[in-house]
Amino acid sequence: MGSKSLYIQLWEHYRNQILTGTYKYGEIFPTERELEKVHNCNRKTIRKALNMLVEEKLLVRLIGKGTFVNRPDLTLPLETIRGFSSLIKQEGMEVINKVLFFQKVEAGYRVSKVFGISKEDRVYKCVRVRYVNENPIALDITYIRDVFPELLKFDFNVYSLYEVMESYGQIPCNVNEEVSAIELQEMEAQYLNKKSGDFAYLITDITKNQDGIIIEYNKSYTVSDRFALSTDLI
Numbered sequence: 001m002g003s004k005s006l007y008i009q010l011w012e013h014y015r016n017q018i019l020t021g022t023y024k025y026g027e028i029f030p031t032e033r034e035l036e037k038v039h040n041c042n043r044k045t046i047r048k049a050l051n052m053l054v055e056e057k058l059l060v061r062l063i064g065k066g067t068f069v070n071r072p073d074l075t076l077p078l079e080t081i082r083g084f085s086s087l088i089k090q091e092g093m094e095v096i097n098k099v100l101f102f103q104k105v106e107a108g109y110r111v112s113k114v115f116g117i118s119k120e121d122r123v124y125k126c127v128r129v130r131y132v133n134e135n136p137i138a139l140d141i142t143y144i145r146d147v148f149p150e151l152l153k154f155d156f157n158v159y160s161l162y163e164v165m166e167s168y169g170q171i172p173c174n175v176n177e178e179v180s181a182i183e184l185q186e187m188e189a190q191y192l193n194k195k196s197g198d199f200a201y202l203i204t205d206i207t208k209n210q211d212g213i214i215i216e217y218n219k220s221y222t223v224s225d226r227f228a229l230s231t232d233l234i
Helices: 006-019 031-037 043-055 083-089 108-115 159-166 187-190
Strands: 059-063 064-067 074-077 095-106 124-133 135-144 174-183 201-206 215-225 226-229
Touching: 006 043, 006 174, 031 043, 043 059, 064 135, 095 187, 108 135, 108 215, 159 201
Parallel strands: 074 226
Antiparallel strands: 059 064, 095 124, 124 135, 135 215, 174 201, 201 215
16 A cells, blocks of 8 residues: 555545545444454554544544544635635635744755755745634745745735745646645644644645746645635546
């Protein structure tokens, strides 16, 4: 099943089946013992995968009755190229951004490799916490190519980054997105009102403009207990 830990593979497998409707809302979910036999692995591995699904609220445990398929408050489609705020607002929820840091910095080794520039070149770095209904749901660390004059004048507590990009004629046309399950480190956890070691999504985006040039590199540490992420597989 690949190089990922088995519990991560099981989590990905069953969350996809729940989101695509293989397991229906309200349906009883297989027991740990049943899944242990299906996958020929120890129960600790099964339990760890199921705990992640419970934390996402895709499963709910009822004492004395079993585990049932639930549905999240919100499902965000990953295949849509739109800003995070517009996706949330579409669902009738209020988004508040709190900018913690926004300055030009040296790209450094990792960011320079993404953009294909020198590590001494400067890029914009923006760190924001996203709130929905006053609850922190994401910590975004965003690097932006230096093709936007006077970008620092914009208050990204208020403005949408994608809308500002478009106002400069830089249209986000292609996003390479990776989603992985991680355990939060102390720094990320404190901004999200979580504990170190709590489960979250790490969503990594690399955005290209209409000319195929990378203009944004974003890492979003996103809590898992309010909504799920989905995509259509072709």
